[in-house]
Amino acid sequence: MNYMPLDLSVMQPEPFPHPVMMRFDLHPRKQPSREEKRGVCSGSVCGALRALVRQCWEDAERRKLVMNILSVAGACVFGLMAVGVFWLAVEMDNSALQASKPSCSIKP
Known part of the structure; x- marks a missing residue:
């Protein structure tokens, strides 16, 4: 049995019967406002989130500062105790x- 080679050049695709709408056509993207371009969100949710993040950041910085102060104080107390024990x-x-x-250191 002899097979004929398939000639794809004669085959033409049929046009799609419906207009094709891409996802960005269905939901057009709104242009960002000047505040959004600068990174400032409008709306109470975004502002509340920014305030919460800022508060958490400040709390973490405060904790870090307190831990540094306590570690320095602990090192000072340890040093004073070591010096005290040596002196004793x-x-x-x-x-x-x-x-x-x-x-009496007089010799007889």
């Missing part, structure tokens, strides 16, 4: 040395 050990050793030394 030196004083106790010094008092033990003073107690073992004879009170």
Whole structure:
């Protein structure tokens, strides 16, 4: 059985019977206003969201500042305690040395 090669050049597509509407034709995009171009939204929802984001950002900054202050204060307290313990050990050793030394250093 011999097959004839298919000649696609003679085939023409039929025109689509309905007008084709793209998605952007169905929902035309509105032009942004001057405020929207600058990044300012109009409407109470967008303003409320911006205020909420700003408040959360400020709270996070405040928490970060408080944590930094507390960590510095903790480091200072630890340093003071270390110095105090060292000073106490030196004083106790010094008092033990003073107690073992004879009170009169005159040689007979």
